[in-house]
Amino acid sequence: MVNTFPQAMTIAGSDCDGSAGMQADMHTFFTREVYGISVMTTLVAGNSYGIHASHMLPTDFIDQEFKDVADDFKVGACKTGMLADTTLIRDVVKNYQQYDFGPMVVDPVIMTKHGNMLLEEEAYETMRNELIPLATVVTPNFYETQKMAEMTLKSDDDLVKAAHKLQDLGAKNIIAKGYHQDASQTEVRDYVLLESGDGFWLTEPYHHTDHVNGTGDSLSACIAAELAKGETVENAIRTAKRFVNVAIGNPIDVGHKFGPINHWAAQREV
Template sequence: MANEFPQVLTIAGVDSDGSAGAQADLHSFFMRGTYGTLVLTAAVAGNSYGIHDSMVVPLAFIDHQFADLANDLHIRACKTGMLADSAVINCVVKNITQYDFGPLVLDPVISTKHGNMLLETAAFETLKTALIPLATVITPNFYEAEHLTGMTLDSDARIIAAAHQIQAMGAKNVVLKGRHDDSDQDTVRDYVLLASGEAFWLTGPYFATERKNGTGDTLSAVITAELAKGQEVETAVRIAKQFVDTAIKNAIAVGHKFGPINHWANPLTPPAI
């Protein structure tokens, strides 16, 4: 029967070296036994040394991609990645409110794991007011959470308060990722606040490696895949955390500097069909 296979969508940009963005999402979807689709928003020219050029996809083409997927496939969950500017964000909001693509996992690509801004100021405000309220799950990194809340997250109490503040913006479930840029740390602690009000910390080992490209993309993509298969949010988040830890721990030698994580270190999950 058509469309019985679990289908998921990433709304994101592509990285030419394949280490992050839509490629990391699609790797993750495949490894978790789902069929991955893509609405392309931007393209980035770069490699393990850095990003050297980028372009944004025309809005009309983004609209056409959404329409074609909606007219043929059964998307059970979707996620966002790089959305570039306010016009793209508004275009995405228009389409995901028009079409039913299941729960939305919002990876707010605002800044890098080292705190460097990736989103212009106007787009940042549009993200907060227009897109966050649509999110079933939001997965900001430590610095993105600081930008979203205007808080310095220098204690557990502040991290907890920030998660509640982000939830008050409209996101149902918040996965606030801990810092992982300090060579002296032993662990990484993520704080998870569920729509029910329940909350918990997820603790994993800190891996001192430069091969961490695509960690945020992968975490949100695995959550998306698990939601599409019917998992509860808490279960999906726990599976994603373990998947990412395994992928970082077992590095692959691709590129010379800031390389990708290793999705294939995880066991392949057969699709339930």
């Protein structure tokens, strides 16, 4: 039998320190027991202190990656990570529409967890108008939700309204992350809006740690992995939220400053 084992694909940049980007996605795929496939878009040089250089791969090479994957494998679900500019975003859109890579999970990577913009405005508009409408699930952080919904979030009701606005952009299912930056926090609350119109809150303990690199990558990768195994969107999201929280709550001693989460702890407990 051919291609019966579940396969998930990441479309993302390569982070040489292994804590985020494609490497975090592949860690997640492995621990969730799916075969990981990758379309590399960007090379990133960095470590636990920060990012120091990056280089985007040419689109003809990226196109060949997509073709080679489509010609041989059966991708059950895919996810996107950092897409650096309009040209790259449109190339991903083109290839996703050309081939069958299953449901797509979009981690927007528009703004940092501290509210700093990562994309130029033109690329942001392309992401919002051309990629987000293709998403089965979109997983924005607090500031990305504010940006895309074009509203300030001050309450739970605001987060619910924002999720509906993101759904109006075309994304089917939304996990809108709550504010995760308050030193006095004891829990984190994220709001999930499903394609059916049903919504619910996910609540987990808040862990005070600098070892959170790759959190968003791993969340979206875990959702893609579960979808590739045939899980429902709701179950995939619930599993991913728990998976990431366990990984954050059991840090490993790697690097000097902002370290990775612990995928192995999550593998054992989720």
